[in-house]
Amino acid sequence: MDQPPVATENAGSEVRDKTPRTERGRRTLRKLLDAAAVEFGERGFHEASISAITRRAGTALGSFYTYFDSKDEIFQALVRYMSEQLRDHVTPVVQEAPDAIAAERLGLQSYLGFVREHKEIYRIIDEAEFVDYASYRRHYETTVERIRHRLEGAAxxxxxxxxxxxVHAWAIAxxxxxxxxxxxxxxxxxxVDAVAQxxxxxxxxxxxxx
Amino acid sequence: MDQPPVATENAGSEVRDKTPRTERGRRTLRKLLDAAAVEFGERGFHEASISAITRRAGTALGSFYTYFDSKDEIFQALVRYMSEQLRDHVTPVVQEAPDAIAAERLGLQSYLGFVREHKEIYRIIDEAEFVDYASYRRHYETTVERIRHRLEGAAxxxxxxxxxxxVHAWAIAxxxxxxxxxxxxxxxxxxVDAVAQxxxxxxxxxxxxx
Structure with a gap:
């Protein structure tokens, strides 16, 4: 998985590098993002709170501000994190496929399994349409780009x-x-296997x- | 088009029939729903206001309360109204098709044309996922039901x-x-014709x- 967001602007408009430098830091960051997925998934963006996220993550409030400046910022990072988790779930399965059409079947099957285990993905990605349109659009554009790349290679x-x-890639997505x-x-x-078939x-x- | 919502509960929990009985009443109701589409489409559910809807519709505030008890209630009616407008836009085109596969092409072409003219439909239907999940789900279920009915007839x-x-109907939707x-x-x-093709x-x- 790519590293979570690397640099954002803080109040003074200078850029602060928030990429964790240690394994422990990366673990804390993942804990915050996993907790954010549950919090935003259950309560939605407006009801969600930073203190509930740190409580769910079992981290101090200070840890949150090591990596994020605001609720908006962790939401944006979360959309990217879920998008990358999905990619990392589906890509290895697709790469093992014997041919291009089986690749799309295995990709869908793997996606359906991911949804069953991460039901919050719909609410989070869909809420991005209202909270952070650029992230919403980027999620779909990068997902479709991967499908298009597979199709064009196979063609x-x-x-x-x-x-x-x-057009086919958007249709499949x-x-x-x-x-x-x-x-x-x-x-x-x-x-889900029968549906994918x-x-x-x-x-x-x-x-x-x- | 079906009549807009017929009866809802008011504060006293007795049911009040709000269906307009005159042509003038139906015209006012449509004006309110068209104005609501613009207001919710531009400002989103939370920022939208009843007074802005009546201002856009050119009606008195009292007219609003003749037909709706709240912002939630007109939003719910609007999702249904847009869903029905879409159906009424696409259905006659599909029915003129020479065969089942051309029907799906003409249906998509007609849908793309509708989206170009009613860009607010995405924001409104998608916001229903957060504001009124039952309406959101009903919109997709009734849309897919029409596709499934076409496919099964053709089969x-x-x-x-x-x-x-x-499964094919959900895929097409x-x-x-x-x-x-x-x-x-x-x-x-x-x-859009090339995309539909x-x-x-x-x-x-x-x-x-x-």
């Missing part, structure tokens, strides 16, 4: 249709996000009769 | 693959919403090489 190798590209909401978030009982077969072959 | 007639159903965000909302210059070709034929 170049002749594994899939030669015109696969950006939208499919995945909606299937995650319906079958990962709302429906505990759904068989059905969606992948649509992606592979389209709607035409065989 | 029964033998026009498309026989297993087309719910997700595709459309994300393509609408990327090419309808964020990118004024995108050729590319996405529909994916939907028709999948990713496999021809």
């Amino acid at each position: 170049k190798r002749g594994d899939i249709r030669p015109d696969a590209g950006e 939208g499919m995945n996000v909606f299937l995650g909401m319906r079958y990962g978030l709302w429906d505990e009982a759904a068989d 059905a969606a992948n077969d649509l992606l592979a072959n389209g709607l035409k009769r065989n | 029964k007639r033998g026009d498309i693959r026989p297993d087309a159903g719910e 997700g595709m459309n919403v994300f393509l609408g965000m990327r090419y309808g909302l964020w990118d004024e210059a995108a050729d 590319a996405a529909n070709d994916l939907l028709a034929n999948g990713l496999k090489r021809n």
